[in-house]
Amino acid sequence: MLAPSDTPIAGPMVAVKDVVVSFDGFKALNISSFSVERNELRVVIGPNGAGKTTLCDVISGKTRVTSGKVHVDGIDVTHMDDVEIAHIGVGRKFQTPTVFDSLTVYENMELALPGRRNVWKNLLGSETKEQRDSIFSILQRVHLLPDVNTPAKYLSHGQRQWLEISMLIVADPKLLLVDEPAAGLTDKETALTAELLLELKGHHTLIVIEHDMDFVRKIGTRITVLDNGKLLAEGSMDEVQKHPDVIEAYLGR
Amino acid sequence: MPDSQAIPADTSSPVPVGGNAPSLELYEASQTFLLRTPDRRISWMRKGAIAILLLLFFVGIPLLNMAGAVPDYKLNILGKYLCFGIVALGIDLIWGYTGLLSLCQALFFALGGYAMAMHLSLKQGGGDVRPEYNNIPQFMFFNNVHDLPGFWKPFASMPFAIVAGLAIPGLAAALFGFFILRSRVRGVYFSIITQALAAAAWLLISRNEMLLGGTNGLTNFYQPMSQAKGWIISLYLLTLTMLVLSYLFCQAIVKSRLGRVLVAVRDKETRLYFAGYKPYAFKVFAFSIGAMLAGLGGMLYSPQVGIITPQDMNVDASIVMVVMVALGGRGKLWGAVFGALLLSVARSSLSSDMASVWLLVEGLIAVTVVLFFPDGFAGLWDAMERQITAGEGFWRAALTGLPLAAVALFVGAEALGLTPGFLQGDKFQPLGLMPKYWLLLFVLGMAASLNWLNRRAAAQRFAARGFDVVAGDSSDKSPVLAASAKGGA
Numbered sequence: 240m241l242a243p244s245d246t247p248i249a250g251p252m253v254a255v256k257d258v259v260v261s262f263d264g265f266k267a268l269n270i271s272s273f274s275v276e277r278n279e280l281r282v283v284i285g286p287n288g289a290g291k292t293t294l295c296d297v298i299s300g301k302t303r304v305t306s307g308k309v310h311v312d313g314i315d316v317t318h319m320d321d322v323e324i325a326h327i328g329v330g331r332k333f334q335t336p337t338v339f340d341s342l343t344v345y346e347n348m349e350l351a352l353p354g355r356r357n358v359w360k361n362l363l364g365s366e367t368k369e370q371r372d373s374i375f376s377i378l379q380r381v382h383l384l385p386d387v388n389t390p391a392k393y394l395s396h397g398q399r400q401w402l403e404i405s406m407l408i409v410a411d412p413k414l415l416l417v418d419e420p421a422a423g424l425t426d427k428e429t430a431l432t433a434e435l436l437l438e439l440k441g442h443h444t445l446i447v448i449e450h451d452m453d454f455v456r457k458i459g460t461r462i463t464v465l466d467n468g469k470l471l472a473e474g475s476m477d478e479v480q481k482h483p484d485v486i487e488a489y490l491g492r
Numbered sequence: 493m494p495d496s497q498a499i500p501a502d503t504s505s506p507v508p509v510g511g512n513a514p515s516l517e518l519y520e521a522s523q524t525f526l527l528r529t530p531d532r533r534i535s536w537m538r539k540g541a542i543a544i545l546l547l548l549f550f551v552g553i554p555l556l557n558m559a560g561a562v563p564d565y566k567l568n569i570l571g572k573y574l575c576f577g578i579v580a581l582g583i584d585l586i587w588g589y590t591g592l593l594s595l596c597q598a599l600f601f602a603l604g605g606y607a608m609a610m611h612l613s614l615k616q617g618g619g620d621v622r623p624e625y626n627n628i629p630q631f632m633f634f635n636n637v638h639d640l641p642g643f644w645k646p647f648a649s650m651p652f653a654i655v656a657g658l659a660i661p662g663l664a665a666a667l668f669g670f671f672i673l674r675s676r677v678r679g680v681y682f683s684i685i686t687q688a689l690a691a692a693a694w695l696l697i698s699r700n701e702m703l704l705g706g707t708n709g710l711t712n713f714y715q716p717m718s719q720a721k722g723w724i725i726s727l728y729l730l731t732l733t734m735l736v737l738s739y740l741f742c743q744a745i746v747k748s749r750l751g752r753v754l755v756a757v758r759d760k761e762t763r764l765y766f767a768g769y770k771p772y773a774f775k776v777f778a779f780s781i782g783a784m785l786a787g788l789g790g791m792l793y794s795p796q797v798g799i800i801t802p803q804d805m806n807v808d809a810s811i812v813m814v815v816m817v818a819l820g821g822r823g824k825l826w827g828a829v830f831g832a833l834l835l836s837v838a839r840s841s842l843s844s845d846m847a848s849v850w851l852l853v854e855g856l857i858a859v860t861v862v863l864f865f866p867d868g869f870a871g872l873w874d875a876m877e878r879q880i881t882a883g884e885g886f887w888r889a890a891l892t893g894l895p896l897a898a899v900a901l902f903v904g905a906e907a908l909g910l911t912p913g914f915l916q917g918d919k920f921q922p923l924g925l926m927p928k929y930w931l932l933l934f935v936l937g938m939a940a941s942l943n944w945l946n947r948r949a950a951a952q953r954f955a956a957r958g959f960d961v962v963a964g965d966s967s968d969k970s971p972v973l974a975a976s977a978k979g980g981a
Contacts (some may be wrong), residue, residue: 299766325768339759346752356768358777360749410767 254431258307280440285465300324330412336399340392349407533559571728573836575793582785586824596690600661602805604787609710611653618714657791665783669776709801722731821870
């Protein structure tokens with residue numbers, strides 16, 4: 240895992256230090272230290288309301304921290320807004336599939352291509368052959384090729400999930416925050432999603448939030464357990480499952 | 493990370509998944525993508541409609557006018573309606589594509605109108621300026637102003653007036669849009685703020701101290717402009733040409749990737765943040781272009797009408813402009829222009845035939861469109877195209893298109909003053925309503941009910957085949973799509 244030339248600072252991809260997020264006094268997140276190495280696939284699990292999505296929100300700039308520091312790729316993003324954070328290479332998939340409904344599958348992918356984010360560059364020019372090919376090959380992978388000209392509103396739930404993941408892949412970010420990619424998918428669809436995420440590992444850093452334990456086992460890597468906004472345990476699936484605090488959090492007090 | 497060893501170090505392609513291995517499926521899909529042309533019949537239908545419209549407006553109507561069949565004043569009024577068509581294009585760009593409901597377009601329209609009117613009020617613009625009034629516009633003299641104020645002076649130059657008529661609305665919108673949109677003001681809040689802006693500007697311009705003619709506005713332009721035949725035809729053709737150019741300009745925006753980003757702003761703005769776009773920049777762009785188009789419309793409006801007053805920029809003027817776009821079909825450029833012509837014609841006919849109920853009818857149109865006719869008349873054309881592509885047969889498609897044809901005929905006949913006398917009610921008027929309105933209501937009512945029956949029958953056929961028709965918008969889904977949406981979920 241030698242750092243390529245475009246990553247100036249060694250060290251973890253994500254470093255969250257002493258972060259507190261409180262909503263009207265309620266501490267939604269209270270983490271003293273959380274870090275994800277480069278090209279790691281980290282799964283974050285935890286009961287409802289544990290602060291998993293808030294953690295993603297903090298890293299991607301959707302929610303501001305009350306106190307503490309967040310670094311992505313060595314850059315302090317604590318006070319950056321969501322667009323600036325996206326520019327340093329953080330991509331995000333939302334809990335409910337979020338795609339542009341009236342645009343076709345291809346057009347959705349086109350807007351996710353890297354570069355061309357300002358008004359004038361969008362007015363002129365079109366995508367290159369390589370970009371078009373990369374869109375097609377990703378769509379082929381997620382079985383969306385036949386729907387390339389279908390508006391996204393006519394896609395099924397699973398297809399929308401895949402489209403959103405495909406949009407992340409084509410944007411080629413350094414860090415992907417993937418919020419519940421398997422929610423509402425059939426077993427077959429879940430298997431393909433897991434496969435996709437595993438293929439991304441090694442090229443990208445991923446933080447995956449998931450409820451589905453089978454899914455987590457399938458992509459089986461390092462797991463972080465959150466509960467009540469606090470970091471409860473970290474380790475492999477087996478280690479985490481044996482952890483007394485985790486058992487207590489899941490089986491009730 | 494033990495796994496990282498297995499991944500090859502060379503990742504020249506930005507795509508880690510799947511690779512770029514060519515496959516037949518991939519090749520075929522890219523071909524269908526590149527060859528995404530509509531059905532041949534549909535492309536003929538479109539080309540035919542465009543050819544007929546261009547011929548009618550550029551050749552037919554001027555010829556009818558020269559032959560004496562269409563009176564000069566009708567042509568003059570039609571030119572005025574075309575100005576609203578240009579404004580409507582801008583509104584469609586802002587509202588239909590970008591999803592911002594701007595309620596101050598009449599303000600931008602009037603800014604352009606005032607810029608041109610200022611030029612036309614001066615001697616250099618052929619205004620009625622007399623020595624006994626110190627050679628300045630009369631209203632100034634009456635307001636005890638004896639020298640031309642400094643800000644009026646550059647308007648003596650026509651090029652300056654034209655540039656100002658575009659730049660002032662454009663810059664005003666850019667500045668205003670920047671401050672409200674950057675703070676992520678959205679939806680109805682944006683509409684309310686723009687409406688407040690329109691109201692404030694109306695109050696401001698109405699004041700005599702502004703030296704813009706107060707509530708009386710600016711008038712006394714070069715008289716022949718709205719009276720001499722040569723001027724009327726020229727201004728009509730100029731407006732028409734500007735409308736066509738504006739249309740092509742908007743179409744270029746909409747067809748570019750920028751157009752797709754605008755639609756993305758409308759669909760899911762938050763997604764764009766996390767994809768690294770700044771939606772406000774795109775919104776400000778659209779808002780500013782829309783304002784410039786409104787300014788262009790206004791610049792062509794004041795010479796043809798011969799007067800511009802603060803009434804042209806008040807709150808209801810803006811709302812009427814928005815209703816035009818809703819009626820014609822937002823998100824379709826030609827729909828906006830059609831809506832502008834339709835509502836303008838309906839407004840002039842109804843307000844002269846039934847002055848007391850016009851406002852009620854206008855409100856009724858607005859409510860009906862919002863509740864039952866969200867895609868407007870442009871939606872009927874699209875439905876017709878879908879039916880033809882799906883091979884549903886000529887009569888079904890014709891039935892769908894019937895209201896569009898009936899309304900277009902009404903607009904044409906009324907705008908050109910060609911409605912036959914018996915339809916105007918010179919023989920009889922059942923229940924005090926002219927036969928032309930009865931006929932229009934009958935055709936629209938019949939088409940609506942037949943279409944409804946047709947759709948219900950189609951839904952029953954799907955149900956019989958074991959498909960659930962997805963609730964809400966069964967009309968715009970082909971059975972295949974509805975089925976796949978259900979099957980995959």
